[in-house]
Amino acid sequence: MTEHDAVDEEQRHLGRLLDRLEELRADTRARLDAVLRGTGGTPQARSERESFARLYSSELAAFNAANLGLYFGRLDMEDGEVRRIGRVGLRDDDEDLTPLLLDWRADHSRPFYLATTARPEGAHRRRHLRTIGRRVIGVHDEYLTAPVDGEVPEDHDDVVGESALLEALDSARSAHMTDIVATIQREQDEIIRNPHAGVLVVQGGPGTGKTAVALHRAAYLLYTHRRRLDRSGVLIVGPNARFLDYIARVLPSLGESGVVLRTLADLYPGVRATGSETLRGEEVKGSADMVDILKAAVRARQFAPGADVVVRCEGHDLVLTPAVVRAARGRARMTRRP
Incomplete structure (x- = not known):
């Protein structure tokens, strides 16, 4: 032929x-x-x-x-x-x-x-x-x-x-990232389809395709675990709006349109970050010590009420006792999930 x-x-x-x-x-x-x-x-x-x-x-x-x-x-x-x-x-x-x-x-x-x-x-x-x-x-x-x-x-x-x-x-390059679906290499495919269910870190030098591989992994996970991820959603966090605009077309070109893209400053609806940090503050917040600091801060705010709390739900009054709240908090912590 x-x-x-x-x-x-x-x-x-x-x-x-x-x-x-x-x-x-x-x-x-x-x-x-x-x-x-x-x-x-x-x-x-x-x-x-x-x-x-x-x-x-x-x-x-x-x-x-x-x-x-x-x-x-x-x-x-x-x-x-x-x-x-x-x-x-x-x-x-x-x-x-x-x-x-x-x-x-x-x-x-x-x-x-x-x-x-x-x-x-x-x-x-x-x-x-x-x-x-x-x-x-x-x-x-x-x-x-x-x-x-x-x-x-x-x-x-x-x-x-x-x-x-x-x-x-x-x-020719353009102002937007394009997908690599037709030219994925073996090593990239192994990352995209990695069966690990926990945190997966993709490392590499500038221009090695880390972002493209991560986006294709998101598309793969949405395809493989559609039902579960449709319920929980998928969030992509980028460093700034220009970066998100650059990558915004990749997932739609792969048939995925239900992904939310946000910068760190836009993560919480209605709240905009306007302040700036000192160099020392940036150093501390970017260090591994912040993990323990944040854990302690979250735990300090997970307190049980000192008396019964009445919650109105669909026309009914539900009474939450301190013991019930403490038990629920303990079960939630035992799952070790966010």
């Missing part, structure tokens, strides 16, 4: 994907309009409408963001399976819901980022696609196992290359 034939093949599939994406977008928009037209009803009905409105709005935002660079990679597995990788997962509307595109965060997509000739991860060939709008303008194949006779085009000059990464590095 020549490169021209490969481009034509991928062009047909990209057209199919974009048509399916437009169908899903139109269907979601119709559902959202129907929900927004609803009025009145019981409190439960109103709550359900609000939940559906949030769901459909989030889906619509993901579809709109995924339209650019929707399909960027393909894996030909050694058993003959073909896996196409993109920004979001898409299925056909047939009875079997045939997968048309795998979300880059899905487990089946991982060999696209991990496979090498030494460890092909069950893949025979990896293909990178370059697209502009609805057009495929080029493909580059990397053979992870020995190619079949006649499979490699005459103008193909390597077995495993890094053309997609080099092209991304050579591309």
Whole structure:
């Protein structure tokens, strides 16, 4: 197969994907309009409408963001399976819901980022696609196992290359950070999909991609733990508004729009930080000693009342005794959660 034939093949599939994406977008928009037209009803009905409105709005935002660079990679597995990788997962509307595109965060997509000739991860060939709008303008194949006779085009000059990464590095920079979803490297993928549930620190020198990797990890966690994180939310704290503006487009381009971005000064609604610190104050507040200082300050403010407290809740008076409050405080501290 020549490169021209490969481009034509991928062009047909990209057209199919974009048509399916437009169908899903139109269907979601119709559902959202129907929900927004609803009025009145019981409190439960109103709550359900609000939940559906949030769901459909989030889906619509993901579809709109995924339209650019929707399909960027393909894996030909050694058993003959073909896996196409993109920004979001898409299925056909047939009875079997045939997968048309795998979300880059899905487990089946991982060999696209991990496979090498030494460890092909069950893949025979990896293909990178370059697209502009609805057009495929080029493909580059990397053979992870020995190619079949006649499979490699005459103008193909390597077995495993890094053309997609080099092209991304050579591309023009803009005032906004772009995602790296099509060129994630093995070491970056290991951080993004790290199973550790606690604090994860990403370190590196300037320009090594720490922020991009952290944002892609946030997108991965939202995909993997959607139900839990939808309830608790995801907050990204940046040093200043200019930084947040620089990174603001990354998560929407990965199909995630429900993340809150704040600077330290904007963390508490309605309160703006206007003061400044002395150099000595900055030194103390930036030291590890502040952890113990803050722990002591929080504990000092977690006091139990000296007498019963009556709390009005949904038309009923609830009596909280000092013993109940102390027991609740003890159970909360034992969880060791924030």
